Amino acid sequence: MTEPLMTEPGLIDARTHRLARRISDVLAIDPGAGAIEFDGRWTSWGQIAGFATQIKELVGEHGGDAPQVGILLRNTPVQVATFLGVLLSGGCVVAINPSRGDSRTREDIRNLTLPIVIGTADDLSNLVEEQSTTVVTIADVATAPVVTTAAASSGVPDQSPPGVAIRMLTSGTTGPPKRIDLTYDMLAHSVLGTESDDRTPQTLSSGVAIVNAPLVHIGGVFRTLQCIVAARPYVLLPRFDLDSWADAVRLYRPRAVSLVPTAVRMVLHSELSRDDLASIRVVTSGTAPLSAEDADAFTAKFGIPVLTSYAATEFGGGVAGWTLDDHRLYWTAKRGSVGRANPGAQMRVVDDSGEDVGPDRVGLLEVRPAQLGPGADWVATTDLARIDADGFLWILGRADQAIIRGGFKVIPEDVRAALESHPSVEGCAIIGLPDQRLGAAPVAMVELRTGSTATPDDLVEYLSDRLARYEIPTRFDIVDAIPRTPSGKADLGEVHRYFETGHFDNGGDDV
Template sequence: MHALSRRISDVLGLDPGVHAIEYDGHWYTWRQLADASKRIASAVQPGTDVGLLLRNSPSHVAALLAVLAAGGSVVVINPSRGDERIRADIAALALPVIVGTEDDITLLAHPADVATVVSIGDLDTAPRIRPGVPTDAGAGRVAVRMLTSGTTGPPKRVDLTYDMLAVSVIGTDFTTAPEPTGVSGNVAIVNAPLVHIGGVYRVLQCICQARPFVLLPRFELASWAAAVRRYSPKAVSLVPAALRMVLQSDLGPHDLAGVRAVTSGTAPLSAEDADAFFEKFGIPVLTSYAATEFGGGVAGWTLADHRKYWKSKRGSVGRASLGADLRVVSDDGVPLGAGQVGLLEVKPGQHGRDAAWVRTTDLARIDADGFLWILGRADQAIIRGGFKVLPDDVRAALENHPAVLGASVVGMADERLGETPVAMIELRRGESVTDAELVEYLRSRLAPYEIPSEIAIVEAIPRTPSGKADLTAVRRHFTGRDR
């Protein structure tokens, strides 16, 4: 049994009668979570691919833990991508086991008769198992076939091994790390979607630390704030879009009393927003850099680094973490010196000691103290009449406008210039501004070729489950088609 599977099983049995998950105002115990997991696990053989139509609910958490405790492979299926696409995805996967709610199984899965089907309700209702035809299992190395966020195209799956997940949620010494001896008295809040690695990571981290948690169906300001006031967690996690909602809300320092740090990742967060959050709430924002392909984070801020370095390193995403190595290289792969801009390469600690360098599409620089700055995506650069425009630079300039809550910038084809930047804007509550006023605002902040040729002000920017702007949907707004 892998160390991660053993940790999950051991923690579920630590203190069965106490609280494990709060959902919709009701607490479920570790016994309820363990019993549901054991029932679902009875349908899983080690190494078996198990399709999970994942939603943020206690029964889906039980299903995730069941597959991992049994040594199976979770194949993440997003039940909110549109019925036809989901059906086509499931048909192509030809999964031997499928787990979901009765409605999801009936409306979306249409599993073949050979598949084992597990229908789940709430933790008080035993799952219904319809056995299928036994199949030969695989080697059992893959823990989760995780969906990427799909910001620039259809989501794809990345195989995360048991070792990779264990490094992220237990630590680099996961084979020898001491296990918790009792359930923690501190309550965490999980508001990230389980169909994204951030949700899976946070749930598994809570389980491996024997920490009870509030599970929210999605980030919603009022319910999130109520949970923070009720349990005063020491740390909370907010994607940039959610952090800006909190920042622009009527919440005050008393609402976040007890919170010592906010962690933020998945998308760029400006130093101005981080500073504004600290000024309003007195809480430091610890940004990080991660990717599904890495199996989690590879760089981030610590509280100690924030106290010592933030003023001189603001805007950085922190230093290498979890045993990762970072470097910046030229287009030809030649390593560059401190402070030089190039493509970021990573040796994730989650990939093991003999890992190869992974080249990203992110432009970056690393200073002499090891702090990393992400400067934009090389593959999203817009070439306008021979000039390079980085969408993140334009987005950051727009988001500094006092009326703008969020922005997304993409390239649109132009017969004369080849491509021009266009921007979608979401305004803060009660604010108003015209596209002409925004253009005038940008004239003193950007080069003329960086200013968007078109600005669309919308009620809400379309986003992926991880909170990133859905660039395909943004582009379709302007062009009527995918790029």
């Protein structure tokens, strides 16, 4: 892959990098056409381009030698335009989640020492305390961004290596989210493929996609960029809402949709029919495990195959997944797998010494994502996995979440899958709590389906012939809603706090 020309430290020449060039070219195809439908109204490609250009100019004026731009990201058209504007400037987007709780977000921004922070007036007034930062207020694409505080950037350190496009937040499933540096090259490989495949569309796509993943999560970033570089208009939802999503499906009739496992289960257990989803030919699902039983039930109800995948922020995208051809040929024999390695990616399972254990043996997964380029090092994960002789990957749980109960190893993912197969259970989260006699014991937080009932005794009885005795949780707490991260995974940090304190502590914001 050709290296982009470098200008100032941390800043790429956006005129030469193929990702920024593709974004710019697509925005100019048909400026008057609709690009993003939000809350029933369309924002045009020209409006997105105009606002992105204003952000690009502001970054150039106020970014200095370290153009790291913090964006308080929410799912709105003006946030998308702001995000694209930073990429067009060659700067680095630093993803900030304004929904983690005010005190935590203030501390995050304080520690980042960014030259520029951009957000809505409400978010900025609540969350930005430092006056040594240039603050830019955004409202909508029809209103010019306003520099409300201008500060010198000379004292702000450059925290990003050259060529970084996004300092992306991880999902924060087991602890505080951390930031992973994703380069322009990694993003380009993920959404454009190789340079030989890189051809800018000459016309806009006739289909309309649906994006419901949050921009503050890697899934939302990739879905957004995939639509932009493909010149595909899309419906942007603030978050996954069953009724809004179903209305968009009926109106725009997409052939493919992407749903996190929690959303798959919501659709599966809804009153929606095959007629409601008649246009959809395939559902892709990632970010968290989806049981084979749920995938099969979805296909049985709607006649739509569910293609699961395996990805991580650290990889800069996906490394494995099902294709439709593989699903037709292998699903019955390989159900529960997350598919085979993506083109150019490599995977292996190793033991504690780092030696490859071979087919069908359990160990720790290591990957070489294609988006890291040829010659990349193996990336170690904490996922327990096995790979069969045909190259299909099974994720069996996380080694760092295993619960050792009286010498027996309990994998929370196994318990979760068994419990979520109960007809009354909408979702659950399994963690280990200290136990004076056994060392640790599994406990379960359970969310029931609307209108359903189940007692802890009912759940114990249900699990008695599905799990070993030592795997059955010692406590079941039934709650109205499990706290979740922006990607839809159970927020295990909040779950731990609940079991330790008896209540949720999310800083007053939705989790």
